[in-house]
Amino acid sequence: AQTVTQSQPEMSVQEAETVTLSCTYDTSESDYYLFWYKQPPSRQMILVIRQEAYKQQNATENRFSVNFQKAAKSFSLKISDSQLGDAAMYFCAYRSASGANSKLTFGKGITLSVRP
Amino acid sequence: DTGVSQDPRHKITKRGQNVTFRCDPISEHNRLYWYRQTLGQGPEFLTYFQNEAQLEKSRLLSDRFSAERPKGSFSTLEIQRTEQGDSAMYLCASSLGAGRGRTGELFFGEGSRLTVL
Secondary structure, three states: OOEEEOOOOEEEEEOOOOEEEOOEEEOOOOOEEEEEEEEOOOOOOEEEEEEEOOOOOOOEEOOEEEEEEOOOOEEEEEEOOOOHHHOEEEEEEEEEOOOOOOOEEEOOOEEEEEEO | OOOOEEEOOEEEEOOOOOEEEEEEOOOOOOEEEEEEEOOOOOOEEEEEEEOOEEEEEOOOOOOOEEEEOOOOOOEEEEEOOOOHHHOEEEEEEEEOOOEOOEOOOOEEOOOEEEEEO
């Protein structure tokens, strides 16, 4: 079974600074997808960024980028120029590329606070 | 609004009562998922449907839990004889299958919060 580990329960960043959130995962599969989701307080979870395992290039979405290290099974999220609206819980998630295993497996999440 | 909608948003019930949650997915999505999330934790998979077929159920889904998606559109999650340990946020999500450039990411509703007294 696949597992996703987020070992940092909380992090804090100064507004306009850069922060990196860590995630590791365990799988025996070679083809899969990785995601970072954001869950603001009392609001729905939204997708921040996605990465296909077969792509070597790290995904970027505006101020958000990932550092995908397939051999190390590491998938960290970097948030640049942090904004107050970035404060939320962030979840790393794994999804098999096998059509028979469609669900996402989530880590426990990390609470990010942004200091003005 | 064409997102995933869930109803009710909040439900308070007494132990032993039955509760039912409804989820309306994004209309063109053929896959629908139920997750449970407790405070400060990540979502835990409960079950998922492809169209009307329930393809996978977690061991978390005891026999007091039942989910249906009768016509491949909306879904219901029923909990019978609720226990205090059932108190959680129940999240619904929908997706298209992966393939042809799609990664199959999930789109979530705002959740249904259950409190069992």
